[in-house]
Structure formats: structure tokens, C-alpha cells
Amino acid sequence: MEPGGKKGHFTFRATAVLLMASAVFELISITAEEPLFGEIRSGLSVGIYHVFYAALFAALGVGLWSAKKWGYALVFVTTAVYTLDKVQFILSRQTMENFIAQQMSGYEEVLQSQGVDGALFMQAIVLTSIVIVLCWWGFALYTYWRRDYFNNTGA
Numbered sequence: 001m002e003p004g005g006k007k008g009h010f011t012f013r014a015t016a017v018l019l020m021a022s023a024v025f026e027l028i029s030i031t032a033e034e035p036l037f038g039e040i041r042s043g044l045s046v047g048i049y050h051v052f053y054a055a056l057f058a059a060l061g062v063g064l065w066s067a068k069k070w071g072y073a074l075v076f077v078t079t080a081v082y083t084l085d086k087v088q089f090i091l092s093r094q095t096m097e098n099f100i101a102q103q104m105s106g107y108e109e110v111l112q113s114q115g116v117d118g119a120l121f122m123q124a125i126v127l128t129s130i131v132i133v134l135c136w137w138g139f140a141l142y143t144y145w146r147r148d149y150f151n152n153t154g155a
Contacts, residue, residue, distance in 0.1 A: 008146035012064045019061035026054035035099040038092045072143060072150040079140040086129045100125060
């Protein structure tokens with residue numbers, strides 16, 4: 001049976017398109033600062049970070065689109081890498097606070113006038129990060145559930 005007739009075909013193809021778009025956005029934001037290993041990084045290290053994620057997302061997109069066996073394995077590798085990245089973000093509270101303050105620079109008056117509580121805002125960022133990681137793990141579980149989609153398609 002062709003991959004187009006297997007269950008999960010639309011989901012994996014749609015995900016592949018979104019991952020390819022994510023790869024493009026990683027390259028567009030190649031100079032954007034990121035919180036890494038307890039500090040807000042810029043320059044070469046953050047460029048390598050963005051290129052790494054762009055390559056990972058592009059490879060995963062190709063693997064899912066073409067239903068390659070290595071694409072199946074790459075789902076779990078990408079999920080693990082992304083999880084570790086988000087965990088280090090969440091655990092570096094001071095870095096996270098500095099990064100959010102930097103991103104919100106210039107909007108302090110608006111946030112204060114709207115009564116935005118800093119602690120509640122931080123909790124929302126942490127919760128959002130956790131939900132995104134859980135979504136990755138949900139997709140990994142779905143991939144495992146639909147693993148027959150990747151059978152008999154070559155390397």
C-alpha cells in the first residue's frame with residue numbers, strides 16, 4: 001500500500017509542511033538572541049543554535065513527508081532535544097526573567113497600566129513551555145501509534 005493510503009498520511013504531511021516552515025523561520029531569526037545554558041546568548045553560538053534547529057526541522061520535515069524509517073526515529077530525537085532545550089530554559093529562572101524583560105523592553109508602561117503581574121506572567125511562560133513540550137511528546141506518541149506508516153518505504 002502506498003503511504004498516501006495509510007492512516008496518518010495527512011497528519012504527517014501537514015506536520016512536515018509546518019516543520020519546513022519552522023526551519024525557514026529559524027534561518028530568518030538566525031541572529032535573534034536566545035537564552036542558552038543560563039545566559040542570553042548572541043553571535044556565533046546563537047547562529048549555530050538556529051542553524052541546528054533549522055537543519056533538524058528540515059530533516060524531520062523531509063522524513064515525515066516521504067515516510068522514511070529514519071524520519072520515524074528522528075521524531076523521537078527531535079522531541080528529546082526540544083525537551084532538553086525547554087527544560088534548561090525553565091530551570092534557568094534568572095535567565096528566563098532577563099530574557100523576558102529584554103523582549104518586553106519598551107512596553108513596561110503598557111504592561112503596568114494593564115495590571116500585568118510579573119509573577120503571573122512568568123508562570124504563564126513556564127506553563128506555555130510545558131504545554132509545548134507535552135505537545136511534542138503527544139506527537140511522538142502518535143508517531144509511535146502510527147509507526148506502520150513508515151514501514152516498507154526504504155531507508
